[in-house]
Amino acid sequence: SGQLVHSYKGTGGIFEVCWNSRGDKVGASASDGSVFVLDLRKL
Template sequence: NNPNANLMLASGSFDKCVHIWNTQTGALVHSYRGTGGIFEVCWNAAGDKVGASASDGSVCVLDLRK
C-alpha cells in the first residue's frame, strides 16, 4: 500500500503490467506496461513513485505525479 495515501495499492503481474488501484472504490487508477513479467513493486517513502522489477532483469520507476 501507498504509505501516504492508504487508498492506493500497486500490483504487478506476469502480463507485464503494473496497476495502481483505488482500494476504496476498486477502480483502476493507472496502468503501465513493462518489458517483462513483474516480480515486485514497491512504493517510495513519499508515496508518489512505484518501483517495479521484471523477469527480463529490467527495473523501472513510475512517477505517479505525471
C-alpha cells in the first residue's frame, strides 16, 4: 500500500542500509560515524 508504518530519526545522514536474511532486522550507518541495528519485530 505504500503506507508509512514506522520512522526512525537518526543522528546524521544515512549512508548505507541493509536487511538481514530473515528480514526482521535492518542495519544502517550514518554520516557521523554511528552504526545501528533495528529489530523490526519490536517496533
